[in-house]
Amino acid sequence: MVSKLGLAALFCASFATATFADGVRYKDRLFEVSEARTVTVAENVPFLTHTIETEYDNYCTLTQLIMMGRVLGMDVPMMYFYLDEEFEESPLKMDIFEPKDDDAEKRAVVLVSHGGAFVAGEYDDRTSKAVAYVDSLAARGFVTASLDYRLGVLMEVINNKDAGLSTETYDNTAIIDSVDFSRTVYRAMQDINAAVRYLRVHAEELRIDPDKIFVVGNSAGGMMALENIYGQKKSDYPVYINPEDRDYVELGELDEYGVKEEGVDGIANGVVALWGAVHDKEIVKNSKVPVFLAHGDSDYVMPFAEGYAVTDARRMVGDNPALSRMDFQIHTPTLYGSYIIDSILTENKVYHEFYAPRGQELKHEFYNSTRIDELGNEIVYADSVREKAFAFLYMLAIDSIPSVEEHTTPLPVLAMAKPSKVAMGEGNLSFTVVDGENVAYALFDLKGKRLLSGSASMGESVLLDGVNNGVYYLRIQGEAARRIVLRR
Numbered sequence: 001m002v003s004k005l006g007l008a009a010l011f012c013a014s015f016a017t018a019t020f021a022d023g024v025r026y027k028d029r030l031f032e033v034s035e036a037r038t039v040t041v042a043e044n045v046p047f048l049t050h051t052i053e054t055e056y057d058n059y060c061t062l063t064q065l066i067m068m069g070r071v072l073g074m075d076v077p078m079m080y081f082y083l084d085e086e087f088e089e090s091p092l093k094m095d096i097f098e099p100k101d102d103d104a105e106k107r108a109v110v111l112v113s114h115g116g117a118f119v120a121g122e123y124d125d126r127t128s129k130a131v132a133y134v135d136s137l138a139a140r141g142f143v144t145a146s147l148d149y150r151l152g153v154l155m156e157v158i159n160n161k162d163a164g165l166s167t168e169t170y171d172n173t174a175i176i177d178s179v180d181f182s183r184t185v186y187r188a189m190q191d192i193n194a195a196v197r198y199l200r201v202h203a204e205e206l207r208i209d210p211d212k213i214f215v216v217g218n219s220a221g222g223m224m225a226l227e228n229i230y231g232q233k234k235s236d237y238p239v240y241i242n243p244e245d246r247d248y249v250e251l252g253e254l255d256e257y258g259v260k261e262e263g264v265d266g267i268a269n270g271v272v273a274l275w276g277a278v279h280d281k282e283i284v285k286n287s288k289v290p291v292f293l294a295h296g297d298s299d300y301v302m303p304f305a306e307g308y309a310v311t312d313a314r315r316m317v318g319d320n321p322a323l324s325r326m327d328f329q330i331h332t333p334t335l336y337g338s339y340i341i342d343s344i345l346t347e348n349k350v351y352h353e354f355y356a357p358r359g360q361e362l363k364h365e366f367y368n369s370t371r372i373d374e375l376g377n378e379i380v381y382a383d384s385v386r387e388k389a390f391a392f393l394y395m396l397a398i399d400s401i402p403s404v405e406e407h408t409t410p411l412p413v414l415a416m417a418k419p420s421k422v423a424m425g426e427g428n429l430s431f432t433v434v435d436g437e438n439v440a441y442a443l444f445d446l447k448g449k450r451l452l453s454g455s456a457s458m459g460e461s462v463l464l465d466g467v468n469n470g471v472y473y474l475r476i477q478g479e480a481a482r483r484i485v486l487r488r
Contacts, residue, residue, distance in 0.1 A: 025141040026108065026397040031099035033138040036124065041094050041147070041191070041198045042258035046087040046249065048152040087249070092257065093148040094195055095124060096206070097138040108212040108397040109199055110137045111268070112146045113192055115219030115365070117301075117310065118184045123148040129367055129382060130218040130274065136386075137393070143208050145199070149191035149224070154180035160327075170327035181309070181332045182241045185223065185279065186251055189237075192228050193266030194258030200266075201259045214270040214396055216389065219302060219365060222276025226291070226341065228268055230283040237279070238333065270396040272389045275364055277302050277309070277335040284336075284344040290401045291345065291352040292392040294385055295338035296362030296369075298423075304356075305339040308332045351401055355388050357381075359420035359434075376471065376483040422476055425461070427487040431474070432461040440477040443467065 023030050114121040114131050123146045126132050134144040156175045160167045196213055203210040217225035231237060234253050242250055255266060272292045278284060297304045300312045313328035342354045360371050367385040370378055395401050421439050422431040433439050433456045441462065442453035451472070456462055469488055475481045 025104075026394045027140065029136075029139040030141060031102060031139050033135050034098045034100050036095040036097055036146075038093055038095050039198070040091045042092040042194045044089040045092045045150070045191075045257050047090045047150055048087050092150075092191055092194060093123075094198070095134075095146045095148075097134050097144045097146075099138055099141050099143075102141065104141070105207050106209040106212075107141065107143050107207055108393075109143045109145065109206075109208045109214065110134075110393060111192070111195055111199065111213065111215050112144065113149060113188075113215065113217040113221030113224045114146070115217070115221045116151070118181075118188060118220045119151050119153055121151075121220075128218075129386075130216060130221060133216055133386075137390070140390075140394075142393070142397070143206060145195065147192060147195045149195075150187045151184075153184045157326075169325075171325040173327040173329060175329045176331060178331045178333045179240055179243055179246075181330075182238055182279065183248070183251065185227065186237055186241050188220070188224050189227050189231060190252070190254055190256055192224050193254050196228070196266040196268055197255065197258055197260065197264055200264050201261055210264075211269055212397060213268050214272070214393060215268040216272040216274075216393075217276060218274040219276070222273040223278070223302070223335075224276075225268070225271045225273045226276045226278050227283075228266070229271055229287045229289045229291075230278055231280075232265075232267060232283075232286055236283050236286070270393070270401075272392060273338070274367070274385065274389070275299055275302050275338070277337045278341065279333050279335060281336040281340055281344060284341055285348060288348070288350045290392075290396060291341070291350070292355070292389055293338040293342060293352065294355040294366075294389070296360075296364065296366040297339075297356060297358060298361045299337070299364045299366075301364035303335050303337040306334060306336055309335055353388070353392055355385065359423060361423050361425070372471075372483060372485045420476065420479060424484065428484045429465055429486060429488065430461050430463045433458050436477075442475045444473045444475070444481075445470075 110133070112123075112130055112134055114123055114125070114128055121128060123131065126135070131146055134146050138144045153176055158165075158173050158175070160171055160173055163173075165173070192215065196215070199206065199208060199213050200210040215225040215228055217223070231254075242248060258266075267287070268289065270290050274294045275296065276293075295302075295304050301310055303309070303311075308330075309332040310330045313330050338354060338356065342352065342356075345352045357366075357371075360369075362369055362381070367382040369381050371381075373379055419435065421433060421435045422441070423434050424431050431441075435458060437457040438455045439457065440453070440455045443451045443464065445451060451467060452464075454462070455477075464486060467486060469486050471483060471485050473481045474484050
């Protein structure tokens with residue numbers, strides 16, 4: 001359903017959403033994209049220092065632990081610090097991209113905040129799918145920006161032998177506590193708040209609409225996008241971010257840094273949050289800004305419903321030999337993921353969309369995943385996430401987001417597919433019954449020959465390791481046959 005304003009904008013060339021001979025602005029690729037123009041969002045912002053002497057200089061920071069597994073001592077910045085008061089003042093930067101040869105006024109803006117657990121990622125890394133969106137969206141007529149927000153979490157590394165702890169499994173323990181995690185999130189929130197204010201204050205010279213500033217974020221960036229619209233003042237954050245028993249620098253208000261003008265706030269007008277979360281479910285009631293949510297229901301990095309971040313650090317370390325003798329204790333506040341946010345927005349009648357394919361064992365950043373549907377077609381989630389997110393941004397840009405009262409059918413978020421009774425394992429080499437007792441199953445080859453059959457109850461797993469790689473049909477009692485591909 002498109003509002004009258006949206007229709008007018010779509011068909012009138014005097015609006016930024018004008019149609020073109022070969023497409024529609026904000027929907028189709030119409031432009032070449034300018035080179036990045038770097039601007040200073042704020043001066044004299046305290047960044048945690050990137051060097052500090054410790055006896056543990058051979059251990060990975062989480063940046064390399066997650067992204068590359070590289071060890072300290074190489075020419076890479078440290079992202080963990082023992083002393084929170086060690087910082088250096090530097091400018092906060094942002095890259096801005098524009099459609100080339102575009103003379104439109106009051107253009108919509110998309111600000112991207114990259115992922116990386118608040119310690120990793122680069123704002124100019126185009127290999128990151130979210131950062132790469134700046135080019136795709138600018139080619140569609142948006143002004144886009146990528147923020148170089150502050151990174152770094154305080155981490156303590158202790159020698160287990162010196163501490164009197166057991167050393168049978170691990171020699172050292174790396175600890176992040178919830179206070180330090182929360183302070184890191186708050187610093188990032190000050191930065192994104194400053195970036196939105198910068199765009200609003202400079203709206204005229206940038207030829208943008210100050211009421212159409214949208215934020216796209218993934219993982220840590222997804223949390224930033226959500227916290228930007230829901231955490232609107234310092235009192236929305238836990239008081240313990242400035243503990244009295246520690247010699248920590250006072251963090252200040254949310255608008256502590258950057259340009260300030262009376263009546264200009266740093267809250268976005270729309271959000272695309274990919275596998276994000278918030279620190280307090282009560283703050284979701286603070287805003288009626290439209291939101292697009294995407295999340296995998298098997299996410300162990302950012303909770304799908306309610307839980308803690310990075311619940312399986314050893315799994316993220318993998319087989320990295322440099323970390324095989326280190327234990328990780330990562331403590332965060334309770335976080336509330338997309339499932340909880342969806343429930344609250346639905347209850348409060350806020351327009352939003354929720355993309356959460358069920359029964360596919362989709363984990364964190366599932367746009368890196370593929371699956372085979374029941375017809376044997378490959379689902380590339382990088383494509384489906386982008387298409388749905390971009391369609392949502394298009395609706396925001398042309399003012400076609402309907403009010404909840406205008407709906408005669410349930411919101412898209414309510415039309416969830418019926419969950420499957422089984423969850424497929426890695427490579428489809430097994431499945432686990434997640435609902436039901438004595439659920440019958442059978443596996444067939446493409447000629448219809450039954451290869452195995454039986455029944456299993458909730459919690460039981462069935463191994464398919466005796467079946468060769470290939471394409472098969474799996475039938476589960478009460479469900480349509482699904483076409484699966486076994487891969488080793």
